Structure formats: C-alpha cells, structure tokens
Amino acid sequence: xxxxxxxxxxxxxxxxxxxxxxxxxxxxxxxxxxxxxxxxxxxxxxxxxxxxxxxxxxxxxxxxxxxxxxxxxxxxxxxxxxxxxxxxxxxxxxxxxxxxxxxxxxxxxxxxxxxxxxxxxxxxxxxxxxxxxxxxxxxxxxxxxxxxxxxxxxxxxxxxxxxxxxxxxxxxxxxxxxxxxxxxxxxxxxxxxxxxxxxxxxxxxxxxxxxxxxxxxxxxxxxxxxxxx
Numbered sequence: 292x293x294x295x296x297x298x299x300x301x302x303x304x305x306x307x308x309x310x311x312x313x314x315x316x317x318x319x320x321x322x323x324x325x326x327x328x329x330x331x332x333x334x335x336x337x338x339x340x341x342x343x344x345x346x347x348x349x350x351x352x353x354x355x356x357x358x359x360x361x362x363x364x365x366x367x368x369x370x371x372x373x374x375x376x377x378x379x380x381x382x383x384x385x386x387x388x389x390x391x392x393x394x395x396x397x398x399x400x401x402x403x404x405x406x407x408x409x410x411x412x413x414x415x416x417x418x419x420x421x422x423x424x425x426x427x428x429x430x431x432x433x434x435x436x437x438x439x440x441x442x443x444x445x446x447x448x449x450x451x452x453x454x455x456x457x458x459x460x461x462x463x464x465x466x467x468x469x470x471x472x473x474x475x476x477x478x479x480x481x482x483x484x485x486x487x488x489x490x491x492x493x494x495x496x497x498x499x500x501x502x503x504x505x506x507x508x509x510x511x512x513x514x515x516x517x518x519x520x
Contacts, residue, residue, distance in 0.1 A: 294352050295321045299359060301395045303388060305368065313368070315388055317361030319396060320352050327406045327430075327512030328357040330393045332385065332422075334413020334436075338362055343490065343497055344412060347435070350501040356508060357405065359396050363388040363418065382441050385418035390426045397428075406430045406512045409451075410504060416455075417441035424448040431511035433504045436464060436489050439471035446471055452478040454507040456500050458487030 299317040318339055329351050333341050339360040348358040362369070363385045364378055372378040379385075393407055408431040411419030416437025423429045424445045432453040439446065439455060453475065455468045465483065472479050482503045487496035 293323055297321075299361070299392070299396060301361075301388075301391050303365065303391060305365065313365035315362055315365055315392065317359045317392055317396075319357070319359050320348065321357045321402065322352050322355055324355065325357045325402060325405060326355045327408060327508060328359070328393075328396060328402060329408045329410050329508060329512075330389065330396065331358065331360045332363060332389050332409065332411040332415030332418045333360070334411075334415045334438075341412070343435075344410075346497060347410065347501045347504055350505055351508065354505045354509060355513065356408075356505075357396070357402055359392060361389070361392045363392075363415075380414060380441070382414065382417045382421055382443075385415070386421035386425065389418050389422040393422070393426060393429075408432065408508050408512050410435070411437055414438050414441060420449050420453070421445045423451045423453075431508055433507050434468075435500050435504065436461060436491065438464070438467060440467045442471070446474040447476050449475055449477050452507075452511050453480075454503065455479065455481045456503055457481060457483055458489060458491060458496065459483045459485045460487060461489045464489060 297319050299319045300314050302314050339362045409419035410433045412435045416434035420442040429451045432451050435456045457465045457468050484496050484499050491497040
C-alpha cells in the first residue's frame with residue numbers, strides 16, 4: 292500500500308515556566324483514500340518511536356487509517372522529565388497536548404472531514420480518555436495495556452466507545468481496567484489477550500492486540516454511525 296509520510300509539528304506553551312514555548316512533534320502516515328484518523332498517545336518512558344505502537348499503526352495504515360504517533364512533551368520538557376519523572380504523569384497536560392495534535396492533523400485539507408479515534412498505551416490511555424471528554428468529534432478510544440484508572444473523575448464522562456485491551460498475565464493492570472470500566476457509562480469492552488504480559492512481548496500477542504484495535508476502529512470510524520436513516 293502506498294503511504295505518504297510526513298513530520299507534523301505543533302507549537303505549545305511550555306509546562307515548565309523557565310523553558311518558554313516549544314513544540315511537540317509527530318510522525319504522520321496517510322494511506323490512499325483513508326477512512327479515519329487515529330492519534331496515538333504513548334506511555335510513560337516511551338516515545339513516538341515505540342516499536343509496539345508503530346507496529347499497531349502499520350496495521351491500521353493497511354486497514355485504511357491515517358495514523359499520527361506524537362510525543363506529548365517537548366524535547367526540553369523531556370530532559371526535565373528524565374530527572375523528575377513528573378510530567379509523564381501529568382494526565383491533564385498530556386490530554387491537552389493530545390487534543391492539540393488531533394486538532395492540527397484534522398485541519399489538513401485532504402483529511403479534514405475524517406472521523407477521529409484515539410489510541411493510548413499505559414499512561415497514554417488515561418490521556419486519551421480525558422481528551423475524549425474534552426475534544427469534539429472523537430468517535431472511538433482504544434487502550435493497550437493502559438492505565439485508565441489515572442483518568443479519575445473523567446471516566447464517567449467519556450462518551451466515545453472504548454475498548455480496553457489487557458494482557459491475560461498482566462493481572463494488576465487487568466484489575467485496574469475492570470475497575471475503570473465499571474465507572475464508565477459509555478459503550479465499552481475489555482478484551483483480554485491470553486498469555487500476554489504488560490508489553491505484549493510474547494509471540495502473537497501484539498498481533499492480536501492490533502487486530503482487536505483495528506476491528507474497533509473499523510466499527511466506529513470506518514462504518515457509518517448508527518442512527519435514523
């Protein structure tokens with residue numbers, strides 16, 4: 292499949308006062324005749340170069356989705372976070388950055404009218420859920436090995452259909468996802484991948500997570516929304 296690749300830059304105000312304004316960057320991949328956009332939020336200690344998220348994004352590209360893998364902290368903020376580990380858990384900040392990235396990609400003329408979904412891993416899942424309560428037009432959310440519990444009081448306000456993918460051997464996170472799902476009022480499902488631990492490193496487990504995510508986005512982004520004719 293022919294996929295156009297480009298770098299996307301989003302100017303942001305710094306979350307650290309002495310740093311001044313900066314920019315976050317993302318890798319945009321656009322297949323021909325796309326049916327939707329999926330914006331990725333990676334987890335703490337990871338980046339847009341995460342091989343796991345890039346693999347899932349590639350599967351989504353093959354299914355006809357535009358993907359944006361974006362770093363939610365500026366380079367200067369990342370250097371601060373390496374020392375303090377504070378910004379990676381600032382879910383409100385990460386959600387704001389995710390919204391800004393989604394709005395930027397949605398303004399590109401060739402894909403401006405496409406429906407948008409969010410994909411989050413680890414703490415990025417909490418940012419995606421908070422962003423879904425504040426950004427207009429988010430039609431679906433997928434979490435892989437996520438920490439939706441960190442979305443806190445935003446959970447009951449999520450309206451976008453949400454899929455929570457968890458490894459069968461990731462027992463603590465599975466329990467957190469079950470508790471979070473119980474607090475949500477939107478359409479939601481928990482998909483347990485047998486044999487998978489937190490990073491889905493076991494053979495075939497990441498492929499299954501990618502298949503589940505793709506099916507969810509096809510259902511809620513590629514297909515017309517249900518409603519009166």
